[in-house]
Amino acid sequence: MPPAKNGLVCAIAYDGLCTFEFGIAVELFALPRPEIENWYRFATVAADDGPIAALGGFTIQVDAGLDLLQEASLIIVPGWRGADTPVPEALCKALRAAYDRGARIASICSGVFVLAAAGLLNGKSATTHWRYTDMLAQRYPEISVDPDVLFVEGDRVFTSAGSAAGLDLGLHIIRQDYGAQVAASVARRLVLPAQRDGGQRQFVPRPDPKPRTGSGLASLQDRIRASIDEDWPIERMASEAATSGRTLARRFHEEAGTTPLNWLKVERVSRAAELLENGSIPLSDVWEICGFGSAETFRREFRKMMGVPPIRYRERLGAPAA
Template structure:
């Protein structure tokens, strides 16, 4: 081996490695989410994730609709993973292979984060990775998950749960929010927002947001509320009251309360606080504004109120959030 070959052989790629599982009966939408977020080339960024599609079991593998799946890697590839994504499972009553459970436990012990979308949580549960932890899944499956695994604290009312190294999400679309959450952790809010824009969707919804909106909203009602929400987001520094919002939407306060819950799953006050905190979080990550200036820009009455509300929603203080996310951190493979 010449010097140049020797030199190149020593170069290691420290970009996070995302392994997306494939299995017989594969849920294509959830699988596609993982590939769209982590595997799609991103020439707009100087670096991005590496990825592998890993067969969770011996073939042949087929996806929903009879599509044949040929994965280039087998379970030993999980040993080097930074993140393993379980995109659903073929049935909540279908046993999870022992080899897959063992491989996931070993990868987690080796430092890998493991995330599930929708029914994929049953794979994590079968592997014992959720014992004593919080988790969520699609609202149709939360009762079954709680009954089958009483050692898990099932959260039926959220989009996703981040336990640090184990992450679970609700129904299929919530998997996008979870994946954007991972991007934000690894590369910062600015890149996560670029990915969301390329997906032609709003930036990531917070994990604590309700996954289930109780009733469909007629188009004319949704239109009124949508215009109001856009106006509020554009003027977060304005001291919005219930009366202000109702007047802006041309609704009575009582009707506003009802339609906000129908549309967002939250009261106007709670929704507004989440929007302000989400905006503040992005500003903490992308600017050097002081907490005083930032709290006013985000519409909080005082820095003390800002700190209290931010901590209630995010679980950490604004200063801790800035320290953790202002400089994008990445896990090595």
């Protein structure tokens, strides 16, 4: 069905309920907003019998069962009790029936595995928390998994990245249903930006350098890191490693899984991110310290890899935009 004001939003509750993700659904769609005409109606729907145990040591009693999904305009799956935990067929069947009737279906974080199990993502794009993207892609090859974005929408099915990205997705849905001004008003009450820049790449931990043995590549990488502000063309790298450019490229491919110049680019962006997180070095100096050659190159490469401009990255982490 098309988005409708005063539509019924149903959030799925299950034993082992992800409390924060469920709270996102409640805060966005169940909180009374008398200043907005014809706001959503909200109901919690139990996927399991009996009291529902939620993370945090409390239980909730849910009166509505899966039959209510047939009246829903929007259904939200707020996480799931485990990526490896089977999804009850009764829940899958109810979600498919609601979708076939025209309802919109949305998942937050690991809730994507419920939508995948129900077959609602076959042939579609989807996302989830960066910890689960590889698992989702391997388990459901018919899904096009985008690991970088905060949320994905396609053919009345919505998926969000990690838990807090459920807020971004919910605001997106509100924007569709009530317009940008209302969505901005809801965001202000949540003390959030109406739209966040970039995707979840900016929050993925950078891997620690892997120890290298036997090839001499480790010592070269250490020398480059120690003078990363300098120019490091392939010829210099090969000379420092006492080898040819072709052999150096082969070693990087075998041990680092990339080319020497791509490795260098990642190292420079990683070093820049560390400096931006620290917050004590002026933004105008970071590109030179990291050897980017120009401020323009720095901004372009940082945004390409991290998903946001350097200044936004620093602001997101609460550091001063010096």
